[in-house]
């Protein structure tokens with residue numbers, strides 16, 4: 282069940298520190314990204330006949346009106362917020378594979394004007410199921426995930442030094458990345474001195490909140506062969522829900538063996554089955570890093586190390602640019618910017634084209650993960666080889 | 668002396684309820700904790716909802732869950748009452764109960780010295796007034812059992 286579709290164009294706005302993209306609207310940001318992606322693919326806007334989204338998406342009629350997009354035969358949205366992000370690539374591949382559209386633009390954007398993603402649990406206290414989070418004082422996803430992280434530390438002896446290493450590696454990568462928001466390298470002492478926001482998570486464990494938009498054009502492999510850039514094949518993308526992870530940090534009632542993970546085990550299993558690829562075949566991994574400990578837990582879920590071994594694996598230096606599994610060479614959500622996983626897809630495309638800022642030499646296969654959050658969860662493998 | 672975790676002021680907080688959670692709040696008004704157990708297959712579920720996800724029965728029994736124990740917790744800095752006041756902490760704790768396998772309740776752990784809060788520490792219930800309900804919070808069991 283391999284896809285026959287490729288990413289052929291990439292477009293992005295600058296990454297703006299939260300709230301600073303005003304007076305542009307989120308649609309203006311999206312418009313810029315779509316136009317840039319279409320140009321990058323060497324296409325005309327009139328070649329675009331499909332849109333794909335996640336997280337509820339954005340009103341296609343507004344995009345059509347603003348940029349003058351004339352005809353769509355496909356506009357769909359996958360479930361899941363950042364969790365479902367990589368599933369959007371599967372949706373776009375389905376769209377072109379099935380002939381429903383020829384050239385589909387995948388769109389993702391965030392704008393923290395008048396609201397903040399980091400306080401997304403605030404509304405939860407207004408529901409009968411969510412009221413206990415409000416009574417407890419859990420106002421954001423990071424505060425609730427801190428409960429999972431502490432249990433992982435308790436069960437496996439995971440150390441804060443490992444979380445610090447994830448932040449340090451991210452900052453080193455971002456230091457050379459033009460447009461990244463946090464580019465100054467930090468030491469372990471800096472990390473340990475960072476104030477606790479949700480013990481055991483300190484300020485540096487929390488990702489950025491960023492404004493911006495990104496867009497990717499997906500076409501069939503056949504058409505991709507004639508486009509300006511080498512195609513980046515969507516080898517496979519999995520979009521999976523399992524009840525025991527379920528509503529993730531909104532629920533907190535997972536079995537012990539799931540509570541101490543990032544909830545991605547079932548996605549990894551399906552993704553590897555679909556593609557015939559295993560963790561040993563991944564050359565570079567874009568791991569959704571909204572909170573640094575969740576990187577370590579996803580590395581376990583995706584089989585780069587065993588359950589509970591994420592701490593020592595990370596502390597060995599494995600995830601650095603010169604390590605055995607370089608992760609987030611663009612700096613990721615912790616240092617470059619956070620646009621709900623979209624920046625990870627862009628980096629995977631640049632790595633597969635061989636044009637990345639911190640290019641991993643000879644990289645043939647990239648993993649992109651959706652965020653640990655309520656199901657559906659997702660992941661994708663992109664490659665410059667079919 | 669260290670700062671002890673705050674007791675949140677919930678007096679203006681409106682607890683949202685639905686037909687499935689109301690029995691919980693009726694009992695909470697009497698300062699008693701109960702959790703929902705399936706009337707058909709005896710599986711606990713949380714939060715309360717219309718079906719048992721194991722057997723799809725809609726029968727519910729509300730059961731006192733017994734001794735609580737900290738499964739995990741976090742410590743959040745919170746602003747003091749004024750600018751010069753020392754920083755305070757709020758401690759959300761996730762608690763399991765001896766008599767309710769498979770479910771956990773999250774709430775505030777009040778009046779606890781942060782350095783004394785540990786996974787597996789035993790807790791007892793306390794109750795705070797909200798606008799339309801009485802809400803459960805936790806305290807470290809004191810004195811600790813010998």
Ligand SMILES: [Zn+2]
Nearest residue numbers: 705708719722
């Ligand atoms: Zn049942």
